[in-house]
Amino acid sequence: MYGQELNAKLTINTQKIQTTSREKFTAMENMIKSLLNEQKWTDATFSRNERIDCTVVITINEMIGDDSFKGEIQIVSRRPVYNSTYVTTLLNYRDTQFDFDYISGQTLDFDNSNIRDNLAATIAFYVYIVIGLDFDSFSPNGGRPYFEKAMSIANAAQTLNTRGWEPFSGKENRYDLAVALTDEGSKSFHSLWYAYHRMGLDEMAANPSRGRIRIIESVDDVQKLYESRPSSVLLTLYAESKINELTKVCSEAKAEEKQDIRKRLLQIFPTKTSEINALK
DSSP states (O other): OBSOOEEEEEEEEOTTSOOSOHHHHHHHHHHHHHHHHHSOOSSOOBOGGGSEEEEEEEEEEEEETTTEEEEEEEEEEEEEOTTSSOEEEEEEEEEEEEEEEOOTTOOOOOOTTOOOOHHHHHHHHHHHHHHHHHHHHHSTTTTHHHHHHHHHHHHHGGGGOOTTOOTTOSSOOHHHHHHHHHOGGGHHHHHHHHIIIIIIGGGTTTOHHHHHHHHHHHHHHHHHHHHHOTTOHHHHHHHHHHHHHHHHHHTTSOHHHHHHHHHHHHHHOGGGHHHHGGGO
């Protein structure tokens, strides 16, 4: 048994900048990969095949001097569906407000009680989001301790004075995501996440009809979240990870039911019209 929780693949994309410092980015990649996969993030024990699969892509958009960078980070995490070969996406999140410093040869450590470095803080923040969403999909509110850790990082990161952590800025950022996942007003999200995955997808191998019904019922919780928090970042999180999968599952529903789901989803997710219209 192992303490590490993630099986993370990392890519650093430098195509948008001109640099001859390939060694710097190779060292950076190795350091971040080590933090992701070798740090012990929880008290839970994972066997190697239980580690959470995730992919992290950091795109460098601009170099400011030799050691400062402006860029973005995209995180995708997945989990297997019970008794099947199917893998479902839990997170597909793009953060375009990622500025950080990295000096060649530095080590990359994360200490929750001493947030000094935006690179380590951002990586740790998203690790806890990934772990929280995974645990939430297996047990009701199972991810809460990890979302609270992400919230703690977001609060401590205020001292860094860098983009992506500003409270209530009107933009979808890391602070907003942490607040949304820990706020009592977003309880419907956690119940729908559990129902969708554990009671829905995980049931489909044994009883496809019962699993499908649970997934369709979870749309009610999506609508509750939309009605109470129409601008919630959790709706973005749901749309990017679930809409394609949801429409495929619902395609087997009765015609009248499909059209009701389609109508509701179009209201909640107007930017996903082409995917949702597959239910026509």
